[in-house]
Amino acid sequence: MKITVVKKMKADGTLCRKSANVIDDLNRLGLIDQIDEFVAAEEHEPTSQGIALALKHNVDAAPFFIVEEGDSTRVYTTYFLFLKEIFNQEVSEDDEIAEIMAQNPDLSFI
Amino acid sequence: MQLDITHLALEYENKDPQEILKLALDKFDRISISFSGAEDVILIDMASKIKADFNVFSIDTGRLHPETYQLLDQVREHYGIPLEIVFPESSEVETLVKEKGLFSFYRDGHQECCGIRKVRPLRRKLATLDAWITGQRKDQSPSTRATIPVVQIDAGFSTSNHKIIKFNPLANWSSAQVWQYIVVNKVPYNTLHTKGFISIGCEPCTRTVLPNQHEREARWWWEEAVDKECGFHKANLVRNESGVAR
Numbered sequence: 001m002k003i004t005v006v007k008k009m010k011a012d013g014t015l016c017r018k019s020a021n022v023i024d025d026l027n028r029l030g031l032i033d034q035i036d037e038f039v040a041a042e043e044h045e046p047t048s049q050g051i052a053l054a055l056k057h058n059v060d061a062a063p064f065f066i067v068e069e070g071d072s073t074r075v076y077t078t079y080f081l082f083l084k085e086i087f088n089q090e091v092s093e094d095d096e097i098a099e100i101m102a103q104n105p106d107l108s109f110i
Numbered sequence: 111m112q113l114d115i116t117h118l119a120l121e122y123e124n125k126d127p128q129e130i131l132k133l134a135l136d137k138f139d140r141i142s143i144s145f146s147g148a149e150d151v152i153l154i155d156m157a158s159k160i161k162a163d164f165n166v167f168s169i170d171t172g173r174l175h176p177e178t179y180q181l182l183d184q185v186r187e188h189y190g191i192p193l194e195i196v197f198p199e200s201s202e203v204e205t206l207v208k209e210k211g212l213f214s215f216y217r218d219g220h221q222e223c224c225g226i227r228k229v230r231p232l233r234r235k236l237a238t239l240d241a242w243i244t245g246q247r248k249d250q251s252p253s254t255r256a257t258i259p260v261v262q263i264d265a266g267f268s269t270s271n272h273k274i275i276k277f278n279p280l281a282n283w284s285s286a287q288v289w290q291y292i293v294v295n296k297v298p299y300n301t302l303h304t305k306g307f308i309s310i311g312c313e314p315c316t317r318t319v320l321p322n323q324h325e326r327e328a329r330w331w332w333e334e335a336v337d338k339e340c341g342f343h344k345a346n347l348v349r350n351e352s353g354v355a356r
Contacts, residue, residue: 008342041342054342058116061342077265085270097225097233100266107229107266109311109329110144110169110244 001069002036003086006050008062009040018102019063022079031087061103077103113137115275119259127153127279130260132160134243134277141241142167144232145193147178148300148310149288150245151185153279155297158189167194167235171227172203173312177302184298196235198227213314220315220330227312236267241275249284250309250325285325 005026007019015023026032041050041062053059053066057075065076067086076082080096083089101107122130134141135157142165143153157164168182186193206214206226215223236242246258264276280288285308292299302310306318309325319328 051342059342074270081269093230094225097229098221100233101221101225101229104266106246107224107232109246109250109309110146110228110232 001067003034004037004039004053004066004068005035006039006041006053006059006062006064006066008050009042009048011044016062018061018079022063025079029083029087029089031083031089034087113275115261115263119261122260124282125260127283128156128160130277130279131156131243134241134261134279135160135164138241138275140239141165141243142194142235142239143243144168144245145182145185146245146310147174147181148245149285149292149303150280151181151299152288152291152295152297153243153245154185154189154191155291155295156279158191164191165194166191167196169196169198169228169231169235171198171312173227173314175302175310175313175316177300178310181298181300188298196231198231202226202230215315215330216332219333233267236264236274237272239274241277243277243279245280246278247280247283247285247288 005022007023008016010016014020023032023038026035039050039053040048041054042048045051050062054062054064057064057066059075059077061077063079065079065082065086067074067076067082076085078096078099080091080099084091118133122133131153143150143157145151145154145166145168147168154166157166166185170179182193182195185191203226206223210218210222242264248258258278258281260279260281261275261277264274268274291297300307300310307316307328308319309328310316311329315330317328317331319325
């Protein structure tokens with residue numbers, strides 16, 4: 001299994017807030033070493049590898065997670081789902097709902 | 111069921127809402143229309159002309175306007191459908207209100223309250239379905255809905271074991287087209303619309319707007335705009351796609 005995390009690098013060279021939070025959390029959980037590759041999607045560099053991956057997988061926000069296993073590739077845009085399904089981590093419903101809402105701001109309008 | 115959603119989205123992008131709705135109702139048995147009590151009522155009218163038995167659900171957050179509750183009952187009777195009302199978990203609402211009062215959203219933002227009263231029950235309902243139908247339109251929010259396809263995999267609520275498909279038959283319709291449909295087909299509508307409301311949600315979080323104000327200004331007006339810091343700029347994706355990166 002190969003796990004790639006695509007993070008967003010802002011124009012000022014710092015990570016976007018969610019990418020930074022995810023990396024902090026992976027460190028806290030002791031899972032950072034199980035990530036095979038971190039790829040940057042650079043805000044002011046449309047040719048960056050991370051932007052190319054976002055385009056390839058039709059993803060419009062960072063971070064996202066690519067899990068390759070044999071011939072299959074799974075792309076997770078939800079961090080907590082990735083944690084739950086790949087690392088069997090316990091995730092609270094509060095955290096899941098908060099992330100779903102953050103990624104889908106229009107849900108509040110349903 | 112295996113459907114090529116990307117292909118379907120392209121194939122149906124320029125089709126009428128009725129054709130998209132028919133596709134959805136033909137392809138899925140476990141499918142339901144999400145009815146918010148606003149202009150999306152036209153989906154129910156369209157569905158009633160496609161088949162007799164179809165499912166509709168609404169989420170009662172407990173904070174809706176009286177006019178919205180009246181419309182829910184009116185729709186149930188007008189179309190003779192068993193409109194399903196989905197409620198939040200009472201224990202979660204009780205805890206929120208006990209800890210933070212009835213108007214915490216004005217202080218802490220609307221997400222927590224919406225999460226408990228709307229998104230959690232929605233997720234619970236969607237776990238019983240394979241697909242759902244919404245009234246989302248591109249013209250409702252240039253910032254967050256400008257690119258919504260007519261059909262998509264619902265990434266927010268799908269899991270590896272259970273893919274949920276979301277149909278947005280009205281994606282390409284304007285507000286004017288919706289209202290023309292309502293008038294021509296004599297569809298029952300929320301009387302709040304006659305009082306200046308163009309976006310209808312929970313009573314404490316919805317207000318009327320002035321002429322030429324966007325309908326999104328009618329909701330959560332005390333909060334700042336959506337944080338888009340982590341999104342990929344569309345121009346970057348387009349420039350990359352044009353071959354710059356390859």
